[in-house]
Amino acid sequence: MKYLYLFILSVLFTSCQNEELFEQIEENTSLSSKGELSKLISRLNQNPTAFDDFIDNSNSLSLEFPFEITINSEKTFSISQFIDYQLLIEEISALTDYSVNIGFPVEVSLPNYESVILKNKSELDAIIASVEGSTEIKCLTYNFPIQINIFDTENSVSTRRTIQNEAQFYNLIKNLRQNNGFYEIIYPISVFVDGESESLTSNIDLKTAIQDLDKDCFNPSLLTNKSSRISRFVAFITSGEFIITTYTNDEGENEISDYEAFRFAFAPNNRITVENPSTVGSFSGDWDIEIDDEQLIFDLDFEGSDLLDELDEDWIVQGFANPNKIILRDTDSSEENTILIFEKI
Structure with a gap:
C-alpha cells in the first residue's frame, strides 16, 4: 500500500510539473521553434547565402572568397573581396541575357555556417538540391550575448543558455525545430536597426521591429534592385x-x-x-x-x-x-x- 501511495504521489508530482511547464511555454514570452516569429529570427541569424544568388542561382549557399567566374564563356572575373562584386554587377546589368560558369574547386558556406569545398558542378548541383534554401533578413542585428531558456517538455525541465553570436542562435532554433521544441528569449534585449541601437522588451517588440524594416532588408540579392x-x-x-x-x-x-x-x-x-x-x-x-x-x-x-x-x-x-x-x-x-x-x- 505504501508503494502504491508513493507511486500516486509521483504521478501527481510529475503531472503538476508538466502542467506548470506547459503553462510556462504557452505564455506570450515563449516561442515555438516552428512558429512564424522563429522563422523570422532564423532568417535574421542565418549565414548570408542569398546575396550572390545571381551567380550560383541558389539561396542555399554562398561562394567564399576567393573564386573566379566567367560570364557568357568570354569574360573572367576574380572575386576576392566584397567590392569586386560591383564590376561584376555593372557587367551583368548591361546584358539582356547572361550565363555564369563558376571556377572549380570552390568553397561554399551554408545557412548553418558550415563550409564545404566542391570539386565540380555536379557536386554544386547536388548540394543545392539537398540543402533547404533560406533567405536572410538584413538591417537588424542583435547585441550579443543574449539569454535563452530552452524547455524540455519530455523531461519537464528548462535550461538557460547564453547565446554569443548568430551562428549559435540559428543552430539552436534549427535543432529545436526537429522536435518542435520551445524556447524563451530573456528580455530586454538590445538590437541595432540600420546601425541605431534599440531596446526590445517582448516578442511583440521584436516582431514589430522586423516587420517595420525597409523592403530592401528582405531582398538580400545584390542584383535584385x-x-x-x-x-x-x-x-x-x-x-x-x-x-x-x-x-x-x-x-x-x-x-x-x-x-x-x-x-x-x-x-x-x-x-x-x-x-x-x-x-x-x-x-x-x-x-x-x-x-x-x-x-x-x-x-x-x-x-x-x-x-x-x-x-x-x-x-x-x-x-x-x-x-x-x-x-x-x-x-x-x-x-x-x-x-x-x-x-x-
Missing part, C-alpha cells in the same frame, strides 16, 4: 520584334492558332505596334512594367481588336531573355493555366 530588373526587361523587349508561340486560356486550352500570324514591336515610349502580314492589318496598344510584391508585372493594353483584347492583362513575368522568350502568367488566374509566351524573331 528594381531599376536593374526593370531596365534589363525593357532593354530586352525593345530590341526586336516578337511573335506569340504559346497562349493557353484559364481552362488550359491552347489558342495559339488565333495569334501566330501577329508580329509585336514594343517601343521605348511604351507603345505597341502589332502587324498581321496575312491580312495586311495593323493595330496598336500600350505596355507598362512595374514591380509589385517583388514580382515583375507586365501590363498589356491593346486597341481596335477584340482578339487582342483577350491579352489585356497585368501579367506576371515568370522569365525573360532565356534566351529569346518572355514567359507570362495571368495574375488573376488562380489555376495558373493562363500562360502567354512571346518569342523574339
Whole structure:
C-alpha cells in the first residue's frame, strides 16, 4: 500500500510539473521553434547565402572568397573581396541575357555556417538540391550575448543558455525545430536597426521591429534592385520584334492558332505596334512594367481588336531573355493555366 501511495504521489508530482511547464511555454514570452516569429529570427541569424544568388542561382549557399567566374564563356572575373562584386554587377546589368560558369574547386558556406569545398558542378548541383534554401533578413542585428531558456517538455525541465553570436542562435532554433521544441528569449534585449541601437522588451517588440524594416532588408540579392530588373526587361523587349508561340486560356486550352500570324514591336515610349502580314492589318496598344510584391508585372493594353483584347492583362513575368522568350502568367488566374509566351524573331 505504501508503494502504491508513493507511486500516486509521483504521478501527481510529475503531472503538476508538466502542467506548470506547459503553462510556462504557452505564455506570450515563449516561442515555438516552428512558429512564424522563429522563422523570422532564423532568417535574421542565418549565414548570408542569398546575396550572390545571381551567380550560383541558389539561396542555399554562398561562394567564399576567393573564386573566379566567367560570364557568357568570354569574360573572367576574380572575386576576392566584397567590392569586386560591383564590376561584376555593372557587367551583368548591361546584358539582356547572361550565363555564369563558376571556377572549380570552390568553397561554399551554408545557412548553418558550415563550409564545404566542391570539386565540380555536379557536386554544386547536388548540394543545392539537398540543402533547404533560406533567405536572410538584413538591417537588424542583435547585441550579443543574449539569454535563452530552452524547455524540455519530455523531461519537464528548462535550461538557460547564453547565446554569443548568430551562428549559435540559428543552430539552436534549427535543432529545436526537429522536435518542435520551445524556447524563451530573456528580455530586454538590445538590437541595432540600420546601425541605431534599440531596446526590445517582448516578442511583440521584436516582431514589430522586423516587420517595420525597409523592403530592401528582405531582398538580400545584390542584383535584385528594381531599376536593374526593370531596365534589363525593357532593354530586352525593345530590341526586336516578337511573335506569340504559346497562349493557353484559364481552362488550359491552347489558342495559339488565333495569334501566330501577329508580329509585336514594343517601343521605348511604351507603345505597341502589332502587324498581321496575312491580312495586311495593323493595330496598336500600350505596355507598362512595374514591380509589385517583388514580382515583375507586365501590363498589356491593346486597341481596335477584340482578339487582342483577350491579352489585356497585368501579367506576371515568370522569365525573360532565356534566351529569346518572355514567359507570362495571368495574375488573376488562380489555376495558373493562363500562360502567354512571346518569342523574339
